[in-house]
Amino acid sequence: MPLPVSEVIAALPHPALAIGRDEQIIAINEAAQKLLGTPAQGRHFITILRQPSVVEAVERVMAGSARAVAQYLTIERGNDVTYEVNASRIDSAGVVIASFQDVTHVAAAGQMRRDFVANVSHELRTPLTALTGFIETLQGPARDDTAARDRFLDIMSKEAGRMNRLVGDLLSLSRVEAEERVRPTELCDLTAILGTTIRNLNPLAVEADVRLRPDLPDAAVTLIGDTDQLLQVFTNLIENAIKYGGSGKNVHISLAQHDRIDALRAPGVVVSVRDEGPGIDAQHLPRLTERFYRADSHRSRALGGTGLGLAIVKHILNRHRGRLRVSSTVGEGTEFKVLLPIG
Structure with missing residues (x-):
């Protein structure tokens, strides 16, 4: 019936x-x-x-x-x-x-893809427009102007470098997203990773008149992780602190081990990268890891930022079951803390 x-x-x-x-x-x-x-x-x-x-x-x-x-x-x-x-x-x-x-998640994913394509197009269009304009000028009015040619070629080189960094970060973001659900299996030394990162970035710090102040343990601090990806995380955070912290200031880098980290509900380590720069307004903090989001877009572009670095950091930390915490006081500086589980 x-x-x-x-x-x-x-x-x-x-x-x-x-x-x-x-x-x-x-x-x-x-x-x-x-x-x-x-x-x-x-x-x-x-x-x-x-x-x-x-x-x-x-x-x-x-x-x-x-x-x-x-x-x-x-x-x-x-x-x-x-x-x-x-x-x-x-x-x-x-x-x-x-x-x-x-179907909210489907609609949101579709909107995210559209926003991503629009942002990439915008980020590429600006340097491409500049390059096209300078090429046309060099082929015409500035053909025989040596001073103008040298000035334009310098700007073109910077714009081409900007596009190259953007493409590189897009490829990197694609890779880390693809690997996000695959847990790392190798044992790595976080003390050594931070030491390598600091040595690699010290020339940039010297050029910017910034002093790197590491506070790292003498002994190895080991955990399961991807060495190359963690190197990428700390390179991004310390490089940002150098660029945005300001000339004549310090960047403090520390590593501490804890029996329990509440946010991870497990034992772990906390890596802190703190600058003494102008700080970031609280309204920007929740959105810093969004793709192409910039708290100060003009300054970020001027310093060669692509707006993808912290998005890459977020996905790498997701893969490692870690967390990123950001705190900032305007006029005093910004601190990024990376929380990683041990074991």
């Missing part, structure tokens, strides 16, 4: 409702009632669904279409939520079933 429509609707895992021939809602499950918020049983579907695209989808099915799809937009706990509404007809019962599936 066929089950009543109300029992079928009640058994569905997603929000769902049934609309009878008289266009009244004849059955609705608890999830749909919670989503729509208004008592719906026995009411005309237009007064409950309200959104024109959803109403039109139901009307198309009532008019004879086998199936129609629409989007239902709402807000839950202060966040925008997107549902895909599938309306289909049961001819034998003369009933239209409308089911709601949460």
